[in-house]
Amino acid sequence: MIAADWGSTHLRLYRVDGDGMVRERRRSDQGTQASRGRHGEVLAEALAGWDDDTVLLCGMVGARGGWHEMPYLDCPAGLDDIAGQLQRIHPPGFEQRALWLVPGLRDTVSDMVPDAMRGEETQLAALLDVLPGGVHRVCLPGTHSKWVTIHDGRIQRIHTAMTGEVYALLRTHSLLGALMAADDGRFDGYAFDAGLRRSGDPGGLLHHLFGVRTTGLSGQFGESALPSYLSGLLIGHELRGGALSQEGPRPAQVHLVGSERLLAAYARALTTLEIGVQRHPEDLAARGLHALWRRRSANLAVAPPAALATD
Amino acid sequence: MIAADWGSTHLRLYRVDGDGMVRERRRSDQGTQASRGRHGEVLAEALAGWDDDTVLLCGMVGARGGWHEMPYLDCPAGLDDIAGQLQRIHPPGFEQRALWLVPGLRDTVSDMVPDAMRGEETQLAALLDVLPGGVHRVCLPGTHSKWVTIHDGRIQRIHTAMTGEVYALLRTHSLLGALMAADDGRFDGYAFDAGLRRSGDPGGLLHHLFGVRTTGLSGQFGESALPSYLSGLLIGHELRGGALSQEGPRPAQVHLVGSERLLAAYARALTTLEIGVQRHPEDLAARGLHALWRRRSANLAVAPPAALATD
Numbered sequence: 162m163i164a165a166d167w168g169s170t171h172l173r174l175y176r177v178d179g180d181g182m183v184r185e186r187r188r189s190d191q192g193t194q195a196s197r198g199r200h201g202e203v204l205a206e207a208l209a210g211w212d213d214d215t216v217l218l219c220g221m222v223g224a225r226g227g228w229h230e231m232p233y234l235d236c237p238a239g240l241d242d243i244a245g246q247l248q249r250i251h252p253p254g255f256e257q258r259a260l261w262l263v264p265g266l267r268d269t270v271s272d273m274v275p276d277a278m279r280g281e282e283t284q285l286a287a288l289l290d291v292l293p294g295g296v297h298r299v300c301l302p303g304t305h306s307k308w309v310t311i312h313d314g315r316i317q318r319i320h321t322a323m324t325g326e327v328y329a330l331l332r333t334h335s336l337l338g339a340l341m342a343a344d345d346g347r348f349d350g351y352a353f354d355a356g357l358r359r360s361g362d363p364g365g366l367l368h369h370l371f372g373v374r375t376t377g378l379s380g381q382f383g384e385s386a387l388p389s390y391l392s393g394l395l396i397g398h399e400l401r402g403g404a405l406s407q408e409g410p411r412p413a414q415v416h417l418v419g420s421e422r423l424l425a426a427y428a429r430a431l432t433t434l435e436i437g438v439q440r441h442p443e444d445l446a447a448r449g450l451h452a453l454w455r456r457r458s459a460n461l462a463v464a465p466p467a468a469l470a471t472d
Numbered sequence: 473m474i475a476a477d478w479g480s481t482h483l484r485l486y487r488v489d490g491d492g493m494v495r496e497r498r499r500s501d502q503g504t505q506a507s508r509g510r511h512g513e514v515l516a517e518a519l520a521g522w523d524d525d526t527v528l529l530c531g532m533v534g535a536r537g538g539w540h541e542m543p544y545l546d547c548p549a550g551l552d553d554i555a556g557q558l559q560r561i562h563p564p565g566f567e568q569r570a571l572w573l574v575p576g577l578r579d580t581v582s583d584m585v586p587d588a589m590r591g592e593e594t595q596l597a598a599l600l601d602v603l604p605g606g607v608h609r610v611c612l613p614g615t616h617s618k619w620v621t622i623h624d625g626r627i628q629r630i631h632t633a634m635t636g637e638v639y640a641l642l643r644t645h646s647l648l649g650a651l652m653a654a655d656d657g658r659f660d661g662y663a664f665d666a667g668l669r670r671s672g673d674p675g676g677l678l679h680h681l682f683g684v685r686t687t688g689l690s691g692q693f694g695e696s697a698l699p700s701y702l703s704g705l706l707i708g709h710e711l712r713g714g715a716l717s718q719e720g721p722r723p724a725q726v727h728l729v730g731s732e733r734l735l736a737a738y739a740r741a742l743t744t745l746e747i748g749v750q751r752h753p754e755d756l757a758a759r760g761l762h763a764l765w766r767r768r769s770a771n772l773a774v775a776p777p778a779a780l781a782t783d
Contacts, residue, residue, distance in 0.1 A: 225689070273673055274683035275690060305682055322678035330641045335634075362584055365713015366677045367633035367706070371616055372585035378536070379586060395678070402676015 162215040163208065164450035167222035168280055169194050172203070175447035176211055181455070183447050185211070193221045193228065200228035201252045208258075216255075217247070217450040219263040220280035228252075233267035233277055239315035240289050243282060244457040263453065268319040276319040281307045284418050286449035288441065289314055298412040300404070302396075302423045304329070308404045322399040328392060337370065337391065340377035342384040346422070350429070352386035353393035357430055360397025369394055396430045411436060419443050473526040474519065475761035478533035479591055480505050483514070486758035487522055492766070494758050496522070504532045504539065511539035512563045519569075527566075528558070528761040530574040531591035539563075544578035544588055550626035551600050554593060555768040574764065579630040587630040592618045595729050597760035599752065600625055609723040611715070613707075613734045615640070619715045633710040639703060648681065648702065651688035653695040657733070661740070663697035664704035668741055671708025680705055707741045722747060730754050 166173040170192035176185040187207060196203040200222070208216070223231035229250050234243060247261045265279035281301050288299060289311065297311040304325040310318040332338045359369055373394065377387050405411045414437035417424050421443075428438045477484040481503035487496040500518060507514040511533065519527070534542035540561050545554060558572045576590035592612050599610060600622065608622040615636040621629040643649045670680055684705065688698050716722045725748035728735050732754075739749045 272675065272683075274670065274680075275686045276682070277686055306678075320675070320679060321682040322676065323681040324678050326646060327638075327678060327681070330645055334641055334645050335637060359585065363714050363717070364583065364631070365633065365709060365715075367617075367635050367638060367710050368631060368714050369585075370634040370638070371587070371632040372583075375586045375588055398676055399678050403674050403679050404676075406674070 162217065162451065162454055163211060163213045164447040165204070165216060165218040165222075166220050166280065166283065166446040166450075167204075167218055167227075168192055168220040172196075172207060173444070173446065174207055174211075175444075175450075176213065177447055177451045181448060181451040183444075186447075193224070193226075196228075197226075201254050205254055213258075215259050215261070215454065217261045217263065217454055219283040219446060219450060223262045223265060224279050229262060231262050231264045234264040236266055236268040236270075236319060237312065237315040237317045238266055238282075240286055240452060240456050241460060242315070243286060244453045244460060247453065247457055261454075263450070266316060266319060268317075271318045271320070276321050278307050278309075278319055278321070280446075281309075282316070283449040283453070284445040285309060285311075285316060286452050287445040288416065288418070288449075289316070290448070290452040297416060298414070299416040299418065300427060301418045302427050303419060306399055306404070320404060322402070322404055324395050324399045328395050331370070331391060332388065337373050337377070337387075340374065340384060341387045341391075344388065345385070347385060347389075348422075348426070349382075349386040349389035352382050352390040353426065353429065354433065355382070356390040356393025356395075357397040357433060358393075359390075360394050360401055366394075366398045366402075369398070392426060393430065396426060400430060400434060405434070405436070413437055414439060416441060418445060473528060473762065473765055474522060474524045475758040476515070476527060476529040476533075477531050477591065477594065477757035477761075478515075478529055478539075479503055479531040483507075483518055484755070484757065485518055485522075486755075486761075487524065488758055488762045492759060492762040494755075497755075497758075504535070504537075507539075508537075512565050516565055525569055526765065527569055527571045528574065528765055529571065530594040530757060530761060534573045534576060535590050540573060542573050542575045545575040547577055547579040547581075547630060548623065548626040548628045549577055549593075551597055551763060551767045552771060553626070554597060555764045555771060558764065558768055572765075574761070577627060577630060579628075582629045582631070587632050589618050589620075589630055589632070591757070592620075593627070594760040594764070595756040596620060596622075596627060597763050598756040599727065599729070599760075600627070601759070601763040607723075608727060609725070610727040610729065611738060612729045613738050614730060617710055617715070631715060633713070633715055635706050635710045639706050642681070642702060643699065648684050648688070648698075651685065651695060652698045652702075655699065656696070658696060658700075659733075659737070660693075660697040660700035663693050663701040664737065664740065665744065666693070667701040667704025667706075668708040668744060669704075670701075671705050671712055677705075677709045677713075680709070703737060704741065707737060711741060711745060716745070716747070724748055725750060727752060729756060 164175040172189050172191045174187040175183045191203045222228045246264045266282045267277040269275045294313045299309045301307040306322045306324045308320040418441045475486040483500045483502045485498040486494045502514045533539045557575045577593045578588040580586045605624045610620045612618040617633045617635045619631040727750050729752045
C-alpha cells in the first residue's frame with residue numbers, strides 16, 4: 162500500500178509493505194495549497210512508477226478547500242472508529258487504484274469552543290497501535306501545536322495552541338522581528354530558558370511580548386539570541402496556559418511527536434517544568450496509515466459493514 | 473509655540489497660543505520612519521508659514537533610529553521632572569527657531585523586565601496638569617496599549633500590551649485573517665462580547681486564538697463578525713492578563729485616551745468587567761506639550777538650572 166501525508170505545504174509519500182515497513186519514500190513541496198485545482202494531476206505524477214493498488218491519504222487534502230472535504234469524526238475515537246470511517250473517493254484517472262481518505266477528528270465537548278485536527282490523527286494512530294491502556298498525554302508541536310489526551314486507546318481530548326504560527330508572524334512581520342537576526346537555526350539555551358521563566362511571571366502574554374522588545378533594546382539579549390527568548394516565552398505560555406492543565410493535575414510524562422529541532426525545544430521546556438518526556442520520530446504517519454488499513458481489513462474480514470459493500 | 477507629535481507613522485503639528493488653545497493644526501503621514509534621513513527637511517516643510525520661535529517635539533522622533541535619540545527618564549516622573557529634562561537640539565536649517573525634544577519614560581522597577589513609552593508621556597502630561605492628587609489609572613489603547621498608574625501627580629508605573637500589533641498581524645498575515653472580511657470598520661457587539669467572555673475561559677491566549685479559527689469554520693461567526701470576536705478576545709486578555717491587576721485590586725475607574733473607535737471597544741470591555749470609564753480625546757498631545765513648556769518656563773523663572781544656561 163501507499164501512505165500519503167498531504168498537508169498544506171508538503172506531500173509525503175511512503176511505500177509500505179505488508180509488515181508495515183517503509184520501503185521507499187518521496188517528498189515534494191506540492192502541498193494541498195500549491196496543488197489547488199489539480200490535486201489529481203499532482204498525485205498521479207507523484208505516484209508514477211509505484212504500482213500499488215491501495216493509497217491512503219491523510220491531512221489537509223481532506224479539509225474544506227482541499228481535494229475532497231471529509232467530515233470530522235467526533236472524539237472519543239480509537240483505531241477502529243477511525244478505520245471504520247475511511248472513505249473511498251473515485252477521482253478520474255485513478256481507475257486502477259483505490260484511493261481512501263482519513264477523516265479528521267473533532268472535540269466538541271472538552272471546551273466551550275470546538276477543537277479539531279487533520280493529519281495528526283494518523284500519527285496518533287501509530288501510537289494508539291502500540292501504547293498500553295490507561296491515560297497518555299501526547300504533544301505534536303508545530304504551526305498549530307496539538308495536545309491530545311488518550312484514554313484506553315481512544316483519543317479523548319484535543320487542545321490546540323497557535324504557538325508556531327504566532328512565532329512565525331512575530332518573527333517575520335512585527336516590530337520584534339526587526340530586532341532579530343535572520344533565522345540561522347541557532348538555538349540559545351540561556352535566552353530560551355529566560356523566556357520560559359518569563360512566561361511564569363504575572364502580566365499576560367500580550368505584555369510579555371512587549372517585553373521582548375525592551376529586552377532587545379536594552380541589549381540584554383542580542384539579535385541572534387532574541388528568537389530563542391521569544392520561542393521560550395511562547396512555548397512557556399503554551400504549556401502553562403492550559404496545555405498541561407487541560408485535565409486535572411499535570412502529567413508526569415508527555416509523548417512528543419515531531420521534528421528533532423522542535424522536540425529539543427519542547428523537551429527542554431517540559432524538563433524544566435519537571436515533566437518527563439518520551440520522544441517519537443516525526444514520520445509516524447506511514448505507520449499510522451498502515452495500522453488503520455490493517456485494522457480496517459481485519460474488521461471487514463469479521464463483519465463487512467453494509468455501507469462499505471459498494472466500494 | 474508649536475507642538476509636534478511625531479510618531480512612527482504620522483506627524484501632527486499644533487499651533488498653540490499663550491493660553492494653551494490650539495489655533496491651527498496640520499497632519500501628514502510623514503512619520504519618523506518615512507522621514508528617515510531627512511527629518512529636518514520634512515519638519516521645515518511642515519512648519520512653512522508658521523513663524524513661532526519655539527517647537528516642542530515628542531514621540532518616536534526621539535527614539536533610537538529617529539532623528540535624535542533622547543535618553544529615557546525613569547519613573548516616577550511628574551510634570552516638573554519631564555519639563556526639566558527637555559533637551560534642545562540644533563539641527564542645521566533651524567537657526568531661527570528653538571527646537572526641543574521631550575524624553576520618553578521608563579519603568580525599570582515595577583516588573584522583572586523594563587517597560588517604556590515615547591510620546592504617550594506628553595498626552596499624560598495634559599492629564600497630570602488637571603487631575604487631582606491620589607491614584608489614577610490611565611489606559612492609552614493602540615498598537616502598543618499603555619497602562620499607567622499615576623500617584624499624586626507622578627507617573628509611577630508603565631505596563632504595555634502589544635494588543636493592537638498582534639491584532640493587525642493576525643488580521644493581515646495569519647490563517648485567521650483568511651477567514652475574515654476586509655476591514656470595513658464595522659463593529660459587531662455580539663461577537664465582541666463573545667470574544668471578551670472567551671478570554672475568561674481557561675486555556676490561554678494561544679489556545680483561544682486557534683478557537684477563532686474553529687469558531688469561524690463552524691459558522692458561529694461569519695467573516696464580517698469574526699474581526700470583532702478577535703478584538704474582544706485580545707482586549708479581554710489584555711485586561712485580564714495583567715493590565716487591570718498590575719497593582720493591587722482592580723480600579724473602580726480607568727481614564728481612557730485615544731481615538732473614538734478604539735475607546736468605544738475598550739469602554740465596552742471595561743464596563744462589562746464593571747469598571748467605570750472616563751474618556752479623553754486623542755489629541756491631548758498639544759495640551760501636554762504646552763503644559764510642559766509652561767512648567768519649564770515657570771521653573772526657570774524661579775531658579776534656572778546651570779546645565780540649561782547655554783541654551
